[in-house]
Amino acid sequence: MMFSSPREMPSPSSIFSAYASMTASIMLLRSMAHELIPQPIRGYLFNTFRYLIKPRSPTLTLIIEESTGITRNQVYDAAESYLSTRVTPENERLKISKVPKEKKLTIRLEKGEKLTDTYNGFTLKWRFICAETEKNSANDIHNSNNSISVRSEKRYFELSFHKKYKEIVLDSYLPFILDKAKEMKDEERVLKMHTLNTAYCYSGVKWDSINLEHPSTFETLAMEPEMKNAIIEDLNMFVKRKDFYKKVGRAWKRGYLLYGPPGTGKSSLIAAMANYLKFDIFDLQLGNIVRDSDLRKLLLATANRSILVIEDIDCSVDLPERRHGEGRKQTDIQLTLSGLLNFIDGLWSSCGDERIIIFTTNHKERLDPALLRPGRMDMHIHMSYCSYEGFKILASNYLEISHDNNPLFGEIEGLIEDIQITPAQVAEELMKSEDADATLEGFVKLLKRKKMEGDVCENNNKRENQEKQCKKRKVSCKQKRGGGNSKSNVGVTQRRTRGIIKRGSSL
Numbered sequence: 001m002m003f004s005s006p007r008e009m010p011s012p013s014s015i016f017s018a019y020a021s022m023t024a025s026i027m028l029l030r031s032m033a034h035e036l037i038p039q040p041i042r043g044y045l046f047n048t049f050r051y052l053i054k055p056r057s058p059t060l061t062l063i064i065e066e067s068t069g070i071t072r073n074q075v076y077d078a079a080e081s082y083l084s085t086r087v088t089p090e091n092e093r094l095k096i097s098k099v100p101k102e103k104k105l106t107i108r109l110e111k112g113e114k115l116t117d118t119y120n121g122f123t124l125k126w127r128f129i130c131a132e133t134e135k136n137s138a139n140d141i142h143n144s145n146n147s148i149s150v151r152s153e154k155r156y157f158e159l160s161f162h163k164k165y166k167e168i169v170l171d172s173y174l175p176f177i178l179d180k181a182k183e184m185k186d187e188e189r190v191l192k193m194h195t196l197n198t199a200y201c202y203s204g205v206k207w208d209s210i211n212l213e214h215p216s217t218f219e220t221l222a223m224e225p226e227m228k229n230a231i232i233e234d235l236n237m238f239v240k241r242k243d244f245y246k247k248v249g250r251a252w253k254r255g256y257l258l259y260g261p262p263g264t265g266k267s268s269l270i271a272a273m274a275n276y277l278k279f280d281i282f283d284l285q286l287g288n289i290v291r292d293s294d295l296r297k298l299l300l301a302t303a304n305r306s307i308l309v310i311e312d313i314d315c316s317v318d319l320p321e322r323r324h325g326e327g328r329k330q331t332d333i334q335l336t337l338s339g340l341l342n343f344i345d346g347l348w349s350s351c352g353d354e355r356i357i358i359f360t361t362n363h364k365e366r367l368d369p370a371l372l373r374p375g376r377m378d379m380h381i382h383m384s385y386c387s388y389e390g391f392k393i394l395a396s397n398y399l400e401i402s403h404d405n406n407p408l409f410g411e412i413e414g415l416i417e418d419i420q421i422t423p424a425q426v427a428e429e430l431m432k433s434e435d436a437d438a439t440l441e442g443f444v445k446l447l448k449r450k451k452m453e454g455d456v457c458e459n460n461n462k463r464e465n466q467e468k469q470c471k472k473r474k475v476s477c478k479q480k481r482g483g484g485n486s487k488s489n490v491g492v493t494q495r496r497t498r499g500i501i502k503r504g505s506s507l
Contacts, residue, residue: 060163065156071300075174078181079157083109083126085184086117099211102190111155119173122165127158191274194282196298207301212281214271220397221272222265222390222423227381231269234379235277239354253355255344255376259364260383263424266360269383270309279356280306292339299343305354313359314366337368344376386423388413394423398430399439408440415447 033042066076084107087094093110109115111130116123131154161169191212218228238254245252258266274281282302289295302308344357359377361367371377386394391412395401403409429446433439 058162058164059160060166062159062169063156064159065154074178076155076157078178079126079159080108081181081184082177083115083117083128083157086115088115091115100213102211119176120168122162122168124169124173125160127160128155129158130155189278191278192280194280194302196283196285196288207282207298209280212271212274214268214275216268216271217275218272220393221268222386222394222426223269224387224389231273231379231381232276235273238356239277242353251345252353253345253357255378256356256358257364257372257377257380258358258360258383259380260362261385261422262362263422264383264385265423266383267311269381270307270358270360273356273358274307277305277307277356282306282308284308284310286310286335286340289335292335292342295335295339295343300351302355307356307358309358309360311360312362313371314361314363337370341370341376344371385420386416386426388416390423391416391426394426394430395440398427399436401436406436406440408437408444411444412440412447415444415451419447419450421447421450 037045064076064079065073067073087107087109091109091113093113095108095110097106097108098104099106109126109128111128113128115126117126118124159169192209193212194207194209197206197208218232221228234254242252258269260266270281273279280303284298289298299308359371364380372380392403392409395403395409426443429443430439432442
């Protein structure tokens with residue numbers, strides 16, 4: 001309102017009176033509202049009014065967390081790899097790492113860092129966030145008086161863009177990142193050895209990894225050729241039968257039991273299988289697992305096309321008598337044999353494709369029969385003492401010689417079949433000198449000394465003698481009853497078996 005002259009302007013006293021009257025009216029209305037309108041309705045009206053006057057933001061933000069419940073988030077892993085290629089000079093803090101045998105540096109965003117990307121002509125903003133959280137340790141479940149707070153990090157990406165590009169981001173941009181990350185992984189494929197991180201993390205389970213640099217292959221493995229070929233054929237058939245497993249209603253996995261004395265090459269065989277298939281290895285120590293639920297989380301956290309190894313299973317599955325560290329009570333241990341069996345071939349075993357589970361043991365006879373049931377360990381592979389065929393492979397590996405050009409091989413062949421000597425012991429002896437002749441002469445002396453000391457396959461000889469006696473008794477009984485030809489049923493002493501493969505079930 002415009003006033004034509006100063007005389008028409010209201011006086012200060014009239015302005016103050018009008019202001020006081022308006023304030024009193026507002027306070028009266030407020031009092032009446034408090035008296036007549038319940039609190040929930042007042043809160044609803046207030047929030048509605050605030051929503052109406054709040055300025056609209058055109059930006060949409062997507063949260064991409066490291067894990068989704070108990071499994072890894074593939075979008076998070078893909079984004080981490082993809083963003084390493086989009087780093088610009090504007091970034092101020094980056095994490096740099098390099099492991100042996102990798103040609104390139106690994107670049108990752110440091111927490112709080114921002115990055116701008118463009119796709120189809122529009123801009124997207126990324127931000128990497130690490131938020132610290134506190135969780136109680138497992139002991140709190142049973143003993144709240146001795147609670148321990150464990151600090152961990154919750155890591156996630158924030159992806160912000162204009163709302164009108166929502167469909168393009170969900171249907172095109174994020175699938176593009178997933179495909180790009182897969183291409184990068186295939187180009188820079190390096191086998192990994194994963195081990196369990198015992199420190200508590202946000203997702204409840206975490207695998208740490210290093211490059212798998214074990215040089216073992218089937219060509220360098222000291223093993224009978226027949227056994228090698230059988231294992232290779234089994235592996236080849238397994239990886240080619242995805243549709244077959246789906247058709248017959250079975251999880252696409254394969255179980256192997258490696259058993260035999262220490263030093264017979266069980267670990268080398270696992271490494272050879274990984275190098276042959278190009279599968280990562282996940283080394284699972286059951287002694288670090290407290291509950292069945294943790295075991296399931298570990299299974300879900302393992303990648304496809306991987307080998308899960310549980311070594312010395314005979315020492316790990318005696319669950320009721322497991323030794324516990326200080327501060328861990330018997331009631332805290334909730335890892336059961338049934339949980340392990342469900343982990344192997346139960347419903348949870350179907351969470352993932354193209355996986356191999358390998359168990360090792362030095363004493364197969366100590367295993368619970370439930371673990372040996374068909375379908376859990378599909379192939380039983382006996383890793384026994386070194387045979388002549390295995391020795392020839394080791395001699396070629398360590399001394400670069402063959403049986404064609406050394407006369408001592410014939411003498412070694414006559415001695416080694418009756419001696420209990422592991423491939424590890426043979427390899428140790430072959431490494432003592434670079435002179436091939438001197439090394440073989442020393443190895444022959446070792447075999448003769450072990451034979452004189454009685455370190456021979458007495459158990460096998462006794463078993464063969466017992467089998468011969470049983471067969472003779474059976475023949476005698478048949479002759480008395482007038483059945484069978486004694487000559488055709490006489491047992492023959494055979495050379496001891498160096499390796500046995502037993503198939504628990506067909507592929």
